[in-house]
Amino acid sequence: MTTKVKIGIIGSGGIAAAHARAYLSFPDVEIIGVADIIPGKAQSFIDDLGIEGATACNSVAELVKLDIEAVSVCTPNVAHHSASVEALHAGKHVLVEKPLAVTLEQGVDMVKAAKANDRLLSVGFQPRYDPNMKAIKELIHSGTLGDVYYMQAGGGRRRGMPGGTFINKELAGAGAMADIGCYSLDLVLNALDYPKPLTVSAYTSNHFGTNSKYHPEADKFEVEDFGVAMVRLEGGKVLNFKISWAMHMDTLGPTLFLGTDAGLKLTPAGQGPWSGVWDGGIGSISLFHDVNDHHVETSIPVQEHNVDIFAEKVRDFVTAVKEGKPAPIPAEEILINQAIIDGILRSSELGKEVEIHIPEI
Numbered sequence: 001m002t003t004k005v006k007i008g009i010i011g012s013g014g015i016a017a018a019h020a021r022a023y024l025s026f027p028d029v030e031i032i033g034v035a036d037i038i039p040g041k042a043q044s045f046i047d048d049l050g051i052e053g054a055t056a057c058n059s060v061a062e063l064v065k066l067d068i069e070a071v072s073v074c075t076p077n078v079a080h081h082s083a084s085v086e087a088l089h090a091g092k093h094v095l096v097e098k099p100l101a102v103t104l105e106q107g108v109d110m111v112k113a114a115k116a117n118d119r120l121l122s123v124g125f126q127p128r129y130d131p132n133m134k135a136i137k138e139l140i141h142s143g144t145l146g147d148v149y150y151m152q153a154g155g156g157r158r159r160g161m162p163g164g165t166f167i168n169k170e171l172a173g174a175g176a177m178a179d180i181g182c183y184s185l186d187l188v189l190n191a192l193d194y195p196k197p198l199t200v201s202a203y204t205s206n207h208f209g210t211n212s213k214y215h216p217e218a219d220k221f222e223v224e225d226f227g228v229a230m231v232r233l234e235g236g237k238v239l240n241f242k243i244s245w246a247m248h249m250d251t252l253g254p255t256l257f258l259g260t261d262a263g264l265k266l267t268p269a270g271q272g273p274w275s276g277v278w279d280g281g282i283g284s285i286s287l288f289h290d291v292n293d294h295h296v297e298t299s300i301p302v303q304e305h306n307v308d309i310f311a312e313k314v315r316d317f318v319t320a321v322k323e324g325k326p327a328p329i330p331a332e333e334i335l336i337n338q339a340i341i342d343g344i345l346r347s348s349e350l351g352k353e354v355e356i357h358i359p360e361i
């Protein structure tokens with residue numbers, strides 16, 4: 001009989017169901033318990049999804065006492081830190097949903113807890129499993145673009161405003177910049193092996209979220225629904241990053257990589273107002289060569305989405321736990337992503353450029 005990887009799920013809302021469905025589809029995984037702070041919610045989740053033999057818990061403390069090896073943290077952003085740290089200190093490996101945390105300090109603390117307990121802490125960026133994202137990274141690594149000096153992270157939603165915990169500053173940390181911006185940042189920075197950020201100058205606004213014409217919870221809207229930032233990176237590189245949950249425009253433009261030998265343009269897949277490269281939904285990839293000859297543009301075929309990228313991310317985590325491999329998307333690397341978002345919030349509040357410092361861990 002094969003040994004099954006024993007899993008716990010923390011938070012039993014929308015995205016937890018996607019984690020549970022993925023785990024349930026793997027023959028070598030068993031969901032042992034589910035925790036939610038709302039009484040009765042974990043049990044309903046277990047019943048609705050038909051998770052046989054799973055125990056419903058009212059707290060992380062209760063869940064980590066069960067015989068489990070790893071957990072998925074699927075709480076609102078605010079609890080990513082407390083739930084992950086508690087699970088890591090209890091000796092469990094952690095797959096935490098995006099964004100890593102609400103603040104940079106929390107992210108640092110989470111990475112420290114993972115190191116101190118020699119456990120995996122992986123971040124749930126499923127677009128990493130989009131074959132197009134892999135192709136882009138390979139292309140950049142092959143040297144075809146030469147030295148990449150400018151990146152533009154584009155995308156954004158025209159009408160894609162969330163509500164509830166996503167618009168509360170204390171619970172979410174930030175708005176569009178963290179919620180979908182973290183994907184955009186990962187798309188470009190992962191392709192370049194996460195260069196170190198040095199400074200950021202940012203502007204954010206919330207003209208739509210705070211207007212009852214556009215948002216039913218306008219009186220509770222505390223985060224940004226639009227932002228733009230210029231981020232200086234080590235190695236003489238610069239990133240122009242912009243994102244929106246709502247705007248009077250279809251797109252904020254393509255994702256671009258400008259290199260000394262060639263340029264790469266990614267245009268969004270998808271249709272209508274939700275379209276955007278931010279989530280890895282890539283529609284076309286074009287490579288531009290010699291500036292003196294405008295005819296040498298090459299289109300690279302976009303891979304069909306015949307993989308379930310969400311299931312792939314959960315599978316990769318399970319495999320790492322099972323085989324003692326490193327975290328597939330290490331939180332230590334994603335600290336850079338968190339540090340940029342932290343810098344954006346500081347810069348936009350101060351109205352000037354700020355430095356970015358990531359503590360040594």
Ligand SMILES: NC(=O)c1ccc[n+]([C@@H]2O[C@H](COP(=O)([O-])OP(=O)(O)OC[C@H]3O[C@@H](n4cnc5c(N)ncnc54)[C@H](O)[C@@H]3O)[C@@H](O)[C@H]2O)c1
Nearest residue numbers: 011012013014015035036037038074075076077079097098
């Ligand atoms: N990867 C993706 O595609 C994706 C998509 C949507 C959301 N997310 C992320 O997933 C997270 C959850 O989002 P959601 O839409 O599922 O939220 P949700 O509100 O539907 O569910 C969150 C659940 O966590 C519970 N909870 C809160 N604090 C808790 C705690 N300390 N311990 C245990 N349970 C707790 C809540 O009661 C709720 O049931 C967010 O961080 C979000 O950014 C990821």
